[in-house]
Amino acid sequence: MPATTLARRAFLGGAVAALAAARAFAQSPAPAGPVDPKLLDDLVAANRILADQGVVDGYGHVSVRHPADPQRYLMSRSIAPELVTAADVMEYDLDSTAVEPRGRTSYLERFIHGEIYRARPDVRAVVHNHSPSVIPFGVSQVPLKPLYHMSAFLGGGVPVFDIKAAAGQPTDMLVRTPALGRRAGADARRASRRAHARTRRGGGRRLAAARGLPQRLHGAERAAAGAGHGPGRARHLSGRGGGAPGRRLGGRHHPRPWELWKKKALAK
Numbered sequence: 001m002p003a004t005t006l007a008r009r010a011f012l013g014g015a016v017a018a019l020a021a022a023r024a025f026a027q028s029p030a031p032a033g034p035v036d037p038k039l040l041d042d043l044v045a046a047n048r049i050l051a052d053q054g055v056v057d058g059y060g061h062v063s064v065r066h067p068a069d070p071q072r073y074l075m076s077r078s079i080a081p082e083l084v085t086a087a088d089v090m091e092y093d094l095d096s097t098a099v100e101p102r103g104r105t106s107y108l109e110r111f112i113h114g115e116i117y118r119a120r121p122d123v124r125a126v127v128h129n130h131s132p133s134v135i136p137f138g139v140s141q142v143p144l145k146p147l148y149h150m151s152a153f154l155g156g157g158v159p160v161f162d163i164k165a166a167a168g169q170p171t172d173m174l175v176r177t178p179a180l181g182r183r184a185g186a187d188a189r190r191a192s193r194r195a196h197a198r199t200r201r202g203g204g205r206r207l208a209a210a211r212g213l214p215q216r217l218h219g220a221e222r223a224a225a226g227a228g229h230g231p232g233r234a235r236h237l238s239g240r241g242g243g244a245p246g247r248r249l250g251g252r253h254h255p256r257p258w259e260l261w262k263k264k265a266l267a268k
C-alpha cells in the first residue's frame with residue numbers, strides 16, 4: 001500500500017476520532033465547579049468505611065450531592081468501594097449522565113442515586129448496598145424495625161420496593177434505567193428492594209455512612225431476636241424516629257465513630 005494512502009487513512013482516522021471526541025464532549029454536561037478536597041476525602045472515607053465494616057463488598061456505591069449545584073452529584077467510577085480514591089470520583093447530573101467521563105465506566109445502578117436526589121431535595125447522600133443481613137426483610141413479610149437506639153432512625157418504617165412490580169415484568173433486578181430509578185427513588189425516604197439490596201438515604205455523607213452500619217447490624221440482631229418466628233417476639237422501639245432515642249440522637253451521634261471507622265479503614 002502506498003505510503004500516501006496510509007498517511008491519508010491515518011489522517012482520516014485521526015479526524016474521525018477527534019470528531020467522536022468532540023461529539024462526546026458536546027453531549028457531556030459542563031462541570032458544576034471545583035469541589036472542596038475535604039468533601040472528596042469524606043466521600044473516599046465513606047467508601048472505605050462501608051467496605052471495611054462489611055456494608056458493601058465488591059459491589060455497592062455511595063454518593064454525595066454536589067455542594068455547588070443541587071442538580072449534580074458525585075460518585076466513584078465503577079470500581080470496588082474499598083479501592084476508591086479521590087481520583088476515581090466523577091460528577092453526574094440527575095439523569096445520571098457522567099460529566100467528562102474520559103472513558104471511565106459508571107455503575108450500572110447509578111440511576112438510583114440521580115433519581116433519589118431528584119425526588120428528595122433534602123437528601124445529601126445516598127448509599128446503595130447488598131448487605132445480606134437486611135435483604136431478608138425485602139423478601140419476607142417481616143418488617144424491619146429498630147431494636148436499639150442506634151437504629152432508631154428506622155422507626156418511621158421501611159418501605160419495600162418490588163422491582164418486578166415496578167417494571168411490570170421479571171428483570172435482572174438491577175436498577176439500570178432512569179424509569180426504574182424513579183420508581184425506586186420517588187416513593188419513600190427509606191426503601192429496600194425485593195431480593196436485592198438496600199438503599200440508604202441520609203442527611204449528609206457522614207450520616208448516610210454512619211446509618212448504614214447500625215442498619216446492617218440491626219438486621220442481624222433482629223434475626224437473632226427471633227423476628228422470623230412471628231411478629232411480636234422482639235420488643236422494638238416504637239413510633240416515628242424510634243421515639244425518644246431517635247429524637248435525642250438525631251444526626252449528632254456519628255462524629256465519634258466516624259473518626260474511628262475512618263482510621264481503621266484508611267489504615268489498610
Ligand SMILES: [Zn+2]
Nearest residue numbers: 109128130197
Ligand atoms: Zn445493586
